[in-house]
Amino acid sequence: MKLWNYFDIPNWESIRDRVNIMFTNVYPNIDKMKTLTFFPNDMVYQAVPDFKDWLDSQSIEVVGFAVFIFRYNTGDSRLHVDLGNPTTYRFNIPLMNTENSFTEFFDPPWDKMVEGMNESATEDSPHQYWEYGDEGHQIDNFVLNKPAILNVKTPHRVRVTEDKPRVCLTICPASDDQLTRFL
Ligand SMILES: [Fe+2]
Secondary structure, three states: OOOEEEOOOOOHHHHHHHHHHHHHHHOOOHHHOOOEEEEOHHHHHHHOHHHHHHHHHOOOOEEEEEEEEEOOOOOOOOOEEEOOOOOOEEEEEEEEOOOOEEEEEEEOOHHHOEEEOOOOOOOOOOEEEOOOOOOOEEEEEEOOOOOEEEEOOOOEEEEEOOOOOEEEEEEEEOOOHHHHOOO
């Protein structure tokens, strides 16, 4: 099974722009936002009703929306597995400054794995993660310059290469079946 794939959402750039307006209205200062910020489904659907229509047309039920912000030269996304995520696959929509960052997948030394909270984990979703230098062999990577589905149960990280906050909308589906046909 593939680890990731791009997929087409009609008018995704317009959806991106309106989601950006939505969350910057709520959080005017991106620099003060945490790595992961959840948004109520209703707030997202109000901002982008056409996206809700598209999700319905694809029979994708969304469990939750959140905005991820990764910053340059921080530990925002060290190599990890999304332990508490209910599904294997999620999908992400680029919002800001994603063009010079890489989502990287690794085959790490599993015996050096730590279980618990790294920087991008939450109470509900602890991570399995690896300390710096224990990444092992990189097996794949992609640039989030279009909407993409990705496997979050394979060790992965986001490497940011420029000093701008890298922002994406991350979406958890109700089941993997709703996304795996896009792979
Ligand atoms: Fe992750």
